[in-house]
Amino acid sequence: MKMVGGGDHKPRELPPIEGDFYHLGHTLTDDQRALQLKVRTFMENEVKPLVNRYWLKGEFPFEIIPRLAELNVCGVTYEGYGCPHLPFLMEGILAMEMARVDASIATFFGVQSGLAMGSIYLLGSEAQKQEWLPRMQKLQTIGAFGLTEPEVGSGAAGGLTTTAKRQGDGWVLNGQKKWIGNATFADVIIIWAKDLDDGQVKGFLLRKDTPGLDVEKIEDKMALRIVQNGLITLRSCVVQESDRLQNANTFKDTAKVLRMTRAGVAWEAVGCARGAYESALAYTRQRKQFGRPIASFQLIQNHLVEMLSNLTAMQTMVFRLSQLQDEGKLTDEHASLAKVFCTLRTRDIVSRAREVMGGNGILLQYDVARFVADAEAIYSYEGTKEINTLIVGRSITGSSAFV
Template identity: 65%
Template sequence: MQGLTPRGALYAPPPPDGDFYKISGLLSDRDSALIERVRAFMESEVAPLIEDYWARDKFPHEIVPKIAALGIGGVGYEGYGAAGGSMLLNGFVSMEIARVDASIATFWGVHTGLSAGSIYLCGDEEQKQRWLPPMMRFETIGSFGLTEPLVGSATAGGMMTTCRREGDARVLNGEKKWIGNATFADINVIWARDQTSGEVKGFVVGNDNPGFSVRKIENKIALRVVQNGLITLKDCRVPESDRLQKADGFKDVAKVLRMTRAGVAWFAVGCGRGAYEHALRYATERMQFGRPIGGFQLVQDLLVRMLGNVTASQCLMLRLGQLQSEGKMTDAQASLAKAFCTVKCRETVGYARELLGGNGIRLENHIGRFVADAEAIYSYEGTREMNTLIVGKAITGLSAFV
């Protein structure tokens, strides 16, 4: 689209591109082709409809088969019908989806990361063969039940959902809150504390279990497309064959969270990048005083602040993705990335809204959705405060946890 320079001449602005340091150039041709497919899908299939679904607090189920066709089920996993590749590639996919919409990124992350990842890391071979292939094809959708109504950050030691042995089954009682995908998931990974041993155990609970019920959480101001549920487990009997056989304590939950916490940091990068690119496009098209506002110094200052945040976060995540792919990433490294990138995302989307002025709060201009969704990314998968204490303990050798 053409505009006017400060001197009144016509010009064609460069295309908005948040990859200022060209980190995507480090991907192989095969991986780059996958990212291009994801980008094309998100821009052609998701972008045109997402504002409407966000406003209505609904999920676009019709796009799930199209997501499956992209071949991104289980990026970074090996076998079981998974897409394979590296965890760095997984991060690029996460960023690319969140660049258009954080809710769809969250759906994908909960299903292939938290839910399928729990089975991948904590299930035995029979369980992996039973559940993972249909999950990789998006024929079976999963959720992940850890957070509870009264227990969020303190879940490691304060989990209130319980399980007890009765013959060859376990009986679960309790509630799980803020569970993404729960209203329509076919299977739900549920974590509960054993009443005898006190250890945390993992279970795969079908949505048809008579002891399982779920109610949609209404009136959210962020990630409205994500269908979060309040799960109630009332004398919910689960056969031993559906207990994750390699989950014997919260340390195993932590393995899953370590993997997916990095993914949420990538979501934050994508969310910030999407807001920046929308703001940059707007700045080249919005005319005031006879020229595009992008030609004013204060607007350029906001754009450069945004780009700096996005670029710093991308470079941090690039290195973290390399460490993760090499099996060298630590809990503290994942926590630093989640804390830093979500703070910078929150700052970036705020700058974008500022740049758009009053237009920034209208859904049709996209930025308002990014601003709201950044609030959820900032909090889930470990708050900034909790991740800060994890990093603080690692660098000082002193625990500041209460």
């Protein structure tokens, strides 16, 4: 709380800066709320002081990994293998808390805990789970998820050009993957490739020291600059049959992982928007023009209320989305609608946040410039607005508009 006032007027107490206007966080259990605040404290104290420096350099703050591991939140919804086994709602809450400070760290965590660990948890053999998940849960082993290709993004379901050919006791992989988060330093990369014999998509655990594997860091990004995205080239990489995901036999299996994690991307959008809103609100209460804080002006308050309205709608949507997931009722269209709506609204919120901050809104030191840039990446990954729109459209009309 801050006190304002002056002259003969008694200082008054300002309301707290709080993006959870409908107090959804207070519906959590005491233990869940404590975990949420524990992660918030970590992000505020350990990540926020260094994030702009690393974002500007386009480098990853490896020093935070051991402290992040101490939170014991990796693989949060999985049962066994050292994982906490908490509701999907908490996975979303934690994604929001991370993205509220930095979307790059939230993305790193989502790749590790969701896409990489999730592929093994959902589709791996018991031996594969035992080998990888306990170490990944402790962040001793880092994973990546290789689906997108240089010329194949939205069309991954039927258009993968990376190939797998059975050869004796193993498989030979050839092709390229692009935009693969964590790829430059991952110990294991989940590679999705088309089996040349049956035409089906299969998953493989590619170890970092595999001959023929080359990873080139993608430079000069305007968003999520802390995330180390890589261009992966596979030249006759040999993978043993024991490192093929034993329960990944078609793209429908791959889609199970994407369905599970797409809800998390909607939560990340909420976190990014919340961070921008709270930063903008704090700024407008401190910044003075014409002798008064600009938060006291009508046009600024209109922007702030518009931002809060969208943010509150987003939060209530993703809360219900995760409840559906916990009830076992989550569908592709549920996740897609949330991804479309939340990323669109995030774009609007970060834009308004920049606007109320005037010229200072483009300076990294005020954080909002980073939220503006990172919102663009969240808008595109895990399915574009157009693709997710068509998934929902197919559900409500009964007609598929896909090519």
